[in-house]
Amino acid sequence: MAQSDTVDRILDAAEELFAERGFSETSLRMITSKAKVNLAAVNYHFGSKNALIHAVFARFLSPFSATLETAFDNLEERCDGQPPTLYQTLWALTESAVRMPQRNDRGISIFMRLLGLAYTQSQGHLRKFLEQEYSQPFGRFMRLLKEATPELSSVDRYWRIQFMLGATAFTMSSSDALRDILQNKTGIETSVQEIAARLVPFLAAGMQAPDKLLVPPPESKVSVA
Amino acid sequence: MAQSDTVDRILDAAEELFAERGFSETSLRMITSKAKVNLAAVNYHFGSKNALIHAVFARFLSPFSATLETAFDNLEERCDGQPPTLYQTLWALTESAVRMPQRNDRGISIFMRLLGLAYTQSQGHLRKFLEQEYSQPFGRFMRLLKEATPELSSVDRYWRIQFMLGATAFTMSSSDALRDILQNKTGIETSVQEIAARLVPFLAAGMQAPDKLLVPPPESKVSVA
DNA sequence: CTCCGCTTCAAACGTATGTTTCAAACAGAC
DNA sequence: GTCTGTTTGAAACATACGTTTGAAGCGGAG
Numbered sequence: 147m148a149q150s151d152t153v154d155r156i157l158d159a160a161e162e163l164f165a166e167r168g169f170s171e172t173s174l175r176m177i178t179s180k181a182k183v184n185l186a187a188v189n190y191h192f193g194s195k196n197a198l199i200h201a202v203f204a205r206f207l208s209p210f211s212a213t214l215e216t217a218f219d220n221l222e223e224r225c226d227g228q229p230p231t232l233y234q235t236l237w238a239l240t241e242s243a244v245r246m247p248q249r250n251d252r253g254i255s256i257f258m259r260l261l262g263l264a265y266t267q268s269q270g271h272l273r274k275f276l277e278q279e280y281s282q283p284f285g286r287f288m289r290l291l292k293e294a295t296p297e298l299s300s301v302d303r304y305w306r307i308q309f310m311l312g313a314t315a316f317t318m319s320s321s322d323a324l325r326d327i328l329q330n331k332t333g334i335e336t337s338v339q340e341i342a343a344r345l346v347p348f349l350a351a352g353m354q355a356p357d358k359l360l361v362p363p364p365e366s367k368v369s370v371a
Numbered sequence: 372m373a374q375s376d377t378v379d380r381i382l383d384a385a386e387e388l389f390a391e392r393g394f395s396e397t398s399l400r401m402i403t404s405k406a407k408v409n410l411a412a413v414n415y416h417f418g419s420k421n422a423l424i425h426a427v428f429a430r431f432l433s434p435f436s437a438t439l440e441t442a443f444d445n446l447e448e449r450c451d452g453q454p455p456t457l458y459q460t461l462w463a464l465t466e467s468a469v470r471m472p473q474r475n476d477r478g479i480s481i482f483m484r485l486l487g488l489a490y491t492q493s494q495g496h497l498r499k500f501l502e503q504e505y506s507q508p509f510g511r512f513m514r515l516l517k518e519a520t521p522e523l524s525s526v527d528r529y530w531r532i533q534f535m536l537g538a539t540a541f542t543m544s545s546s547d548a549l550r551d552i553l554q555n556k557t558g559i560e561t562s563v564q565e566i567a568a569r570l571v572p573f574l575a576a577g578m579q580a581p582d583k584l585l586v587p588p589p590e591s592k593v594s595v596a
Numbered sequence: 597c598t599c600c601g602c603t604t605c606a607a608a609c610g611t612a613t614g615t616t617t618c619a620a621a622c623a624g625a626c
Numbered sequence: 627g628t629c630t631g632t633t634t635g636a637a638a639c640a641t642a643c644g645t646t647t648g649a650a651g652c653g654g655a656g
Contacts, residue, residue: 152633152634168395168492170393170395170396171395173612173613173614174613174614174615175612175613175614183634184633184634184635184636185614185615185635185636186615186616186617186634186635186636187633187634187635188614188615189614189615189616190633190634191633194614194615195613195614195615262491265541266487266491266541267393267491267492300557301553301557301559302569304553305542305549305566305569305570305573306569306573308541308542308545308549309538309542309570309573309574310538311541312537312538312539312540312541312542313534313535313537313538313541313577314537315537315541316487316490316491316533316536316537316538316540316541317530317533317534317537319491320490320491324530324533328526328529332525332526334526341530344527344530344531344534345530345534347580347581347582348530348531348534348577348578348580349534349577350580351576351577351579351580351581352538352573352574352576352577352580353573354576355572355573355575355576355577356572356576357572377603377604398642398643398644399643399644399645400642400643400644408604409603409604409605409606410605410606410644410645411604411605411606411645411646411647412603412604412605413644413645414644414645414646415603415604416603419644419645420643420644420645
């Protein structure tokens, strides 16, 4: 075992446990016993628990970041000059996420769940790490969104982007649980790809909704469609 | 201090700390030192940390639950017989949340943030507690949503409700931070009411979006409006 | 005043955590 | 085979946690 697969075994176990239990709720002892390595191995190879968390994210986020950049490249090339539509931009993002080569079949779920946790759990060190490592693709995505929705004021766009992020992060961070609930209620199996296929139209429609109301709807029933 | 305000001081401190740091990341010692009470007071008055978490939720969820029920009562009465529209239903919910009497000006943010955390952090005991204590208003809201969107399949509706919950919980849970960012960038002040006024059209539009796509959009640019 | 139930307090308990230590095991170069 | 740098191993470390203990303090009733 040349460059010692200990590192990978730790990353695999950590990834899985973090995804299903969160960061604070996952101890190094859980990780090392699942990975069947010695407890001290984590601190030897990574330095600290926080550094391990960063390594887990870097392992899947770096390839994803690269995939995303080329997806955006292709998209902009196909549109030569014209800015891509909102729908195309959102789709390029989800496609890149869904098409990522996975280590196993739960790969995408874990990927999504970790992203959701990163956004949700207010681990300061993690947010800082992600911001300074992956600001470029994020900034590019924001620029594409802006060009795809020129009709929105920047304030409207700002809030609606937050709404999109929220819907996505939240859904994906509990996608496993939500799929299980649906499975129990209706017997229907759902893939992450299908969730994404449902999410994109929802986001695009919300993003392009008519202007915000400044007053509550009147007493009488009003149609909104 | 008749019935000892210790209980309330603990609840106030716990509420605030839970909202800004999460449950596992908030220790009883942080809470008791912020509340300026003895460490043992928590276990004396509440029994355990988990019971304290439940009490924090019960304190704001029970009045909210009542407010919401009457809001739904009024709405259904006004519509006599006809099911309320999606827009009206969503508005009744946000109105109830926004109009709740608050202990202080950050009340709504804390309220939303806690709901978001409850949804996100996989604290099994909390989910169980909320389900068996507040299933009625939740179920009623779901029923109203169902009647307001008869054109949706139940599976579509299920997922879109999750998307709505995500956008709402996420945005509201970080509404403080998001408002500050916008304030710094543009100098614009934003009230929670305004955020809600922007959120409702977004949600309604997403909820009523055209069907999910089962295939990626074609190479050529497609319009989505 | 004395008593009694309720509340507070300082201290300790047992357990779990992240991290460190240092000796043993190992692998490849000479 | 021997040496050398790297990796593993069992054990301990210091710290933080939730919880428990038992004594002290308190306020109203008799």
